[in-house]
Amino acid sequence: MTEDRDGRRLTDDEDSRRPSRDLGGPGQERSARGEQAVKVLAGRICCVIGLLFGIGGIVAAFFGGGASVSPGAVGAALGVLGYFLGSRRLGTVTVLLCVGALFFGLAASQGLIPGIDASDRNLPDNEPAAE
Numbered sequence: 001m002t003e004d005r006d007g008r009r010l011t012d013d014e015d016s017r018r019p020s021r022d023l024g025g026p027g028q029e030r031s032a033r034g035e036q037a038v039k040v041l042a043g044r045i046c047c048v049i050g051l052l053f054g055i056g057g058i059v060a061a062f063f064g065g066g067a068s069v070s071p072g073a074v075g076a077a078l079g080v081l082g083y084f085l086g087s088r089r090l091g092t093v094t095v096l097l098c099v100g101a102l103f104f105g106l107a108a109s110q111g112l113i114p115g116i117d118a119s120d121r122n123l124p125d126n127e128p129a130a131e
């Protein structure tokens with residue numbers, strides 16, 4: 001038992017020199033910072049993977065891999081997840097790039113981008129019922 005400034009005896013639970021369990025001691029503070037760091041790291045990983053999806057969708061449309069909106073949608077979802085996990089700037093950049101990739105994929109599939117053939121309006125060379 002210890003005494004406070006007024007000479008009152010304090011029990012171990014009331015000792016003001018010890019960290020309070022209610023407020024979190026040094027170990028609890030460190031674990032909270034560690035959890036936050038893990039969340040931010042996971043957010044950054046999600047954003048980088050989302051960026052790769054967005055860029056991959058644009059590159060695939062350029063090189064004839066087919067214009068698809070799926071990589072842009074998955075990348076945007078990963079960017080939103082990264083944003084909510086704490087990677088604010090990178091999450092915003094990821095979402096913006098992937099939404100741009102979505103619009104690019106839609107425009108490429110319709111034949112609006114010069115040099116890229118429309119992928120959803122291709123008709124067969126001869127009509128099957130005409131023979």
